[in-house]
Amino acid sequence: MNYELVIGLETHVELSTESKIFCSCGGHSAANEPNDCVCPACSGMPGMLPIMNKHVVELAVTAGLMLNCEINRYTTFDKKNYYYPDLPCAYQITQLNHPICTNGCVTLKTSAGTRDIRIKQIHMEEDAGKLVHGGKYSYVDFNRTSVPLIEIVTQPDFRSAEEVVTYLNKLKSMFRSGGISECEEGAMRCDVNISVRPEGSEEFGVRTEIKNMSSFEAIEKAIRYEAQRHMDALEFETEELVQETRRYDDASGKTMAMRNKETEADYRYFPDANLMPIIIDDEWLEEIKANKPAAVDEKAEDYRLAGISDKEIDMLISNQKISKLLDDIVAMGANPKDGAAWILTDCAGILRKDGKTLNDLVITAEKLYAVIRMVDNGDINRNAGKKILIAVVEQDVDPIAYCKEQGLDKKFDASAIEAVIDKAIAENPQSVADFKGGKVKALQALFGACMKELKGAGDPAMIKTLLEEKLK
Amino acid sequence: MNYYKTKIADGNIAVDDMILVKDAEASAGSKMLTGFKPLFSAEAVTRLENKGYKIAGKTNVGEFGLDLLGEFSYGAEAEGTLKGAAAEAVASGEVKAALAVDMNGAARRAAAISGIDFLKPTYGTVSRYGVISCAASGEQIGVYAQNASGVKEIMDVIAGHDEKDGTSLKNESYDYSFHSVSGKKVAIIKELVEKADDETKKRINAFADALRAQGVTIEEISFDVFAVVNTAWQILMTAETCNNISRYDGVKFGHRAKEYKNIDELYVNSRTEGFNFLTKAVIMYGSDVLSKNRYEACYDKSLKVRRVMAEKFEELMKQYDAVLMPAASQTAYEAYDIHEAFGKVFNESIFTALANLIGVPALISGGVQLMGKHFSEGLLLSLADSVERKGE
């Protein structure tokens, strides 16, 4: 019999905010040592009250817009009760009844064609801390406590492991380019709900949930293993499937049932009275929409049409700062493909010399465009442009002033160039004689003398033509 | 009587042990928090200190403020006739005023018994930053003083927006100035007076007579909502308290059991040893009303009752300026067994619960209680002031 795989996903994504969700401690990347990013609020001390970080709402709404969700204008927080040492208040603040986004949809392009995955909801919540086990004791690290997360819950719309991985990659590139999350190792965690049914059947099979996986590779393997286990159970009655929570063991490549709780956990959810409902009015929503980067796919498509290579598109999409810089100079008039080369090849090259990457790039769109424009207008050649760019990137100089100061713009004074050529001819009689005597190579020496005088600023083709004319 | 659990300095303000004063042990009357020294002071405390007031010390409270008026404070269980420590410190003149958290009526009962004033202000007017929070949706810092003008003096300092409390209202300050009460209408709630003893009834009548003498119209009315109001508040209060004190688990600070073999035993043993019987009863009750199959009938229903009762009371306040009622069923309590505490407090809270449930202000003066609509503190204080000064 042929079977169909039915998968739903819950994905937790750590948000890139400056501070935690309910206190002013630095976000997830601020900590170096255990517990050095902790205050009385996020360690559960009495007397402190949660204060909502507005930026978290904005990022969650942006994620919702990217996933074509309805944005709920009235959204509230609930408390989820359970005891665990990494949960300092013994409850997690999350959203149950009025999540911030609902009813979205994301379109996937896979080998099987395009597929729509419905998004059930996106809600905001705080992360828990971390337990570190060592010797006789276990230690608690609260750095991650109250780091903001969004949880994206899909409908059971995936039909293969490939679709799941495509979806996760898409989320990752969207969230990176949208400044929502860095999505680095461990910042995206998935719970996978999986069941199998005979092809054509409308009813769902017995569902199991594989908890807390972060590597896409492991997720894919876990789904394949679990799907096979379900199919074997149905086909060969190898075992009786039960609804349960399982975990994936990377070493053995198998999933296994987690400790069975005698009774189903009751988290006793109820509204958090310390956090007033959040109202997202039209004005705020418009502001968030205005700041939302163009959807990744659209953007990638635009770049592709402009002739930017796939490799460059990847670099741009994964770095919001850089893609914004490109968008800005294009808006000023730069050619997209050429602009991408200036950034991804020239700027990156300058930085690489100092062991830096594009993440360290500090340049305004105005200055970068000023350099590009001088080259495009033929005021200077590309080499001179590169020289100016180095000075801009390394010392943040004003490109036009620098160009004048260094005499790099001599080229566009035609009489100045002629004077340089005359000087070269006068100072190198031997080369002139050689050339006239038939040694074509001698022209190169004269050309070099001109370029030296022009400090590399001239247009080589033009200089060569002028030289040949003079020597006739 | 030893008023203080921790004496801090020669000062003029006492602070009850549910409110944090930096570096002064704050145990909330519980073994669970013995030795806990906060890293910061409550906003109300800081505002008073900034105006030159000095904190004299921390006064005992019953464990997490859950009892009648402070009788079950860890290590200081009361005997004989019960009194509230902060209320007595003010009544005796030891301090000018005291701050206390009003959550389930303990502070109001204590003021009524000690014969001083206590104001539970409108929810959201005084910052809850630095309160050892239990019932977040209805608790509020209030002020004990010898009289209405003493209450006003402190309220002028502590009320107003605080960005550290998400439930703090936006108003920067409030007008608590006194006005003439002549021509005002006050309703006596028949159902609550009937529940009180003769001595309490006498006080209600005396207070009503004194108001009449100031030109206030008094009417006795029926407003039979208090049993429902109280049940709703006890459900919300126990649920929120159960949740908020679940952080006291022996892991981070406070009491930790000496004997445990694993994390579950650490939790169970620490909490079994750390909480008294009343707190455990509240935890059981609160945890039950939040459970999956009870939530809708209990917690959710109570939230609806809160909305409906707020509307009903607002309707009533279109006809009257304030209501007059007892704060407790009797004028004195004797020490009793803690196993009876949950029921006793539940029954007594029928007099106080409305103000916590819907967030309106309540003022104790002359052993009786006045309530009015939101932000009517000025009027309540004016009514009490007119009686206290007898028209001087």
Ligand SMILES: [Zn+2]
């Ligand atoms: Zn913090």
